[in-house]
Amino acid sequence: MKNLKAGIIGFGTVGTGVYKVLQSFKEIEIKKIAVKNINKKRNIEGFNQNLLTDNAEEIVNNPEIDVVVEVAGGINPAFDLLKTAIKNGKHIITANKELLAKKGEELFRLAKEKNVVILYEAAVAGGIPIIMPIKTILSANKITKIAAILNGTTNYILTKMHEQGLSYEVALKQAQELGYAETDPTGDVEGFDAAYKISVLSTISFNQRVSIDKIYREGITKIKPQDIKSAKELGYRIKLIAMGQVLENGKIDVRVHPMLVSKKHLLAKIDNATNSIMLTGYPVGDLIFTGAGAGAEPTASSVVGDILVLASELEASDKPLPQTICHHDKNAVQIEIGDTYNEYYISINASNNPGAIGIIGTICGRNNINISTIMQNGIKEDNTAEIVVITEISKESDIQKALKEMLESDCIKNIDNLLRVMN
């Protein structure tokens, strides 16, 4: 392994984890750590306070530093700092999914020009090895599909809703109290975090740049206890699924939304804050990778793993291995949600009227939607009925049209929820 000098930008949970794990690898010397507040008390045994700086420029412009480890997160100032570091010929290790999703193209292009690598195992699914395996040992494969649980916070909340029948609001509050969710949970519960990750993961899997701006995204805030209950009765669990697939016409379908996942599917069995990625390719078939998607230690495993791989490669050669370069020239052609095909779960509030099911059936029929299950789920106090429909594979735009027609019928009071189904 080549001796490398590293600078770390960011010294929160992950940065501290990386610092601690690196203490066992004397080949990697930490030269500087950039923090916001240099005077903050840090409870790390034997820590040399002189490593700290509040000026990250001292890292990215330091000629002694070979590799910059960015674990600060966010676009600013990380983007400018990493550009400077790359221009100065430094290799980059980052856990910053948002930065890669939004600015990855520019960073990877610049890195290719400057003959440095950007490694980012920690940006997707924390400790789970997925990016490096796709680039190396799985490189004989044409990967055509990913379906994954990439956000631990929402999986924790959904697990509690399933296990304890909690409402979304109560489960969120518990998750916040236990530190699984942030005070402002938007990034997690509205699916932004999962969308960043699936854009990075599908880009490397499908070998073309998937744009974050064209990823359809829906969070878990509208899931009701009633949906969880109906899902259970029908043999499903509700999960926030990040998915990507290459269609037969070569177009790409990437999205994040809650799904009813058949309880027979291994992803339905992933509980609490665990992450899991199912990947389908030829010739390998289906693979599932499961583990901790966040946390100081699992994330440090990936960050330090990337540093050690780089050190190993640089011992053999000054130029980075072709397999670790990941600039993609081709932009994916991404389809709109309306053009996707799915099975659907529709929860409908209708008059308690013997004609309701007939109307639903008729509207579905004339919109090319085959119903596989229809179930009346009890009568409410206002004498309306809760009707749940599961469809066969249908086009999203047909479903949207049918829902609109249903709402125009006197008999249908409301579409309480529309979720997609994975069997």
Add this chain to the structure above:
Amino acid sequence: MKNLKAGIIGFGTVGTGVYKVLQSFKEIEIKKIAVKNINKKRNIEGFNQNLLTDNAEEIVNNPEIDVVVEVAGGINPAFDLLKTAIKNGKHIITANKELLAKKGEELFRLAKEKNVVILYEAAVAGGIPIIMPIKTILSANKITKIAAILNGTTNYILTKMHEQGLSYEVALKQAQELGYAETDPTGDVEGFDAAYKISVLSTISFNQRVSIDKIYREGITKIKPQDIKSAKELGYRIKLIAMGQVLENGKIDVRVHPMLVSKKHLLAKIDNATNSIMLTGYPVGDLIFTGAGAGAEPTASSVVGDILVLASELEASDKPLPQTICHHDKNAVQIEIGDTYNEYYISINASNNPGAIGIIGTICGRNNINISTIMQNGIKEDNTAEIVVITEISKESDIQKALKEMLESDCIKNIDNLLRVMN
């Protein structure tokens, strides 16, 4: 990627799969394929019969060939052929778990001397990426535990026994008819195949040579429908588990045997011929890798993946990367089964006598065994009772002593089965 010339030894299911997948990678040219019968009809479109030879020496001694792909299996003649190839400076890709388990030490030593690499992703768990991730992206970890389903045949048989209540014999026969089990199933059902794989996997995981001769091994042939039924009632599934762990004293505990796996454990949910590996390390925590453990295409994914990694490395440098060398100087100190600690399932045939449970409890007590569950499972025609005991963590030698004492009691007719338990 560097252009490489490859010779393939063995052209059965896996060899044919490798040949087909390599057609998409023009950088890898197949120079020769060694087969037993050169005249056998091969149904491969556009196949050039001139590639075949029945003399594998033409591959291992061919100065044009850079890499030898060995997918023939067995010790002879693979061992001598690969030694010759290594001495001639060729890199090796092999799927041969038996060869690595029995002769790995000599091969890896020779490869190190000759500055060539031996890659063997396909030797453990077919298409699942595990060896390369452990050597690269997980290399920051100290791996302390592996628990895995590494044999698809036995997992298929046990799944059918669980799902359909079949006897071992009937389930085996069905597996043979469907091609999941061989005519002579010994290598699978007696745990040899899983033992080869866990020796290879634990060697690379624990960074010390684990000897196949010291791996305790027990197959699935003694599992009875009654055991499956009791396991189900108690919330378990029976799986053939290959496990390895580093104990606190630094000694190594590696073994293959059936276990009752708690149905909450993800390994309990792996059905049919699927393989799954759970790996525990610091800092990563628990990771689980699941996928196809056999078959032409998944295995070809790993074989060709190794070839492409090698080609990528050799483009950057003539010397192999340090991370791909895997000779281990240190021999593991492996403990005997008697010195292991486990929870146990004991199935006891006793007189239908109110004192039986008392006797079992007394014998367990004086041998330091705490019972966590004891359950009488119906009375047989001969007026004996089937009693099932689940113990807390106990030492295997204490268990063996207790079983001996039980058999000396008039009241205990037989110990029908002893299995270990994983919660």
